[in-house]
Amino acid sequence: MAVIEVEGLRKEYHRPRRPPVKAVDGLDLSVPEGGVFGFLGPNGSGKTTTIRCLLGLVRPNAGICRVLGADAQRELPTVIARVGSLVETPGVFPGLTARENLALLGRLNGIGAATVTRTLEKVGLAERADDPVRGFSLGMRQRLGLAVALLKEPSLLVLDEPANGLDPAGIKEVRDLLLTLGREGRTVFVSSHLLSEVQHTCDNVAILSNGRCVAAGSVQSVLAGTTRLGLLVRLAPGDLHSGLYALRSAGLAASLDGDQIRVEVDATNAATVTKVLADQGLYLTELRPEEADLETVFLQLTEPRPS
DSSP: OEEEEEEEEEEEETTTTTEEEEEEEEEEEEESSSSEEEEEOOSSSSSSHHHHHHSSSOSSSSEEETTTEEEETTTTGGGGGGGGEEOOSOOTTTBHHHHHHHHHHHHHTTTHHHHHEEEEEHHGGGGTTSSBGGGGGGGHHHHHHHHHHTTOSEEEEEEEEEETOOOHHHHHHHHHHHHHHHHOOOOEEEEOOOOOHHHHHEEEEEETTTTTTEEEEEHHHHHHHHHOOEEEEEGGGGOOOOOOOOHHHHTOOOEETEEEEOOOOOGGGHHHHHHHHTTTTOEEEEEEEOOOOHHHHHHHHSSSSOO
């Protein structure tokens, strides 16, 4: 079952005496139930606009958004109790404490003090729960925003840059929290610029560029489908150029990559590479398969092409 479905979504922002800006341009997207889903794209690719359309905060020019099976423009009130969200800076009362802010929201939704306390502990704010929010750092405000999103114990969480402003320890805590929520059977839909975190946290991803989805699927399938991998060879520094010549002479596609040689062959052909070099009296100091990473794939898919 898809908990989020987007079909042909289009949103333009009109400007006086200038052409309209296409924020989202015919986006199709399907988010499966359960686990952590990464929503990626460079600034201006349409991520936040899409999230705002999903949450009924922006009306699209065309297309359909469904959240938990409900049309986001007409039926969202029927499912909103099962949705938690954090979009940009959370809106809270700065003169109240973190606990008071959550308690106020809790009373509106029939949520008691025990759930408020448990939620503050979950996001790492237990020790500052009774401090006024006006003294909170950006990172602490983000934690409070996460607490607001989690307060209803929703089945779907929509989070826009939840680690914004956090230090490395805070980023790790958010990572662990998202993994825990995904393992509990919830669906966490998260946009983020922290690509290494996404690679180690998310089960599935979608990558946007210019308002369109350019890749989607499991992290492993996106990495495998968009990156051509090879073997990385290290030799003694004085043998590097001789090794490059030997490999090219043997008909292998090889190129220098810093202080190593990249050979465009499958990892199962490692013995061939070793033999070619050994026949020329060149011996390896290291031979390993190249590993794909999400940052490389992201840049390949979203960097502007020369016209």
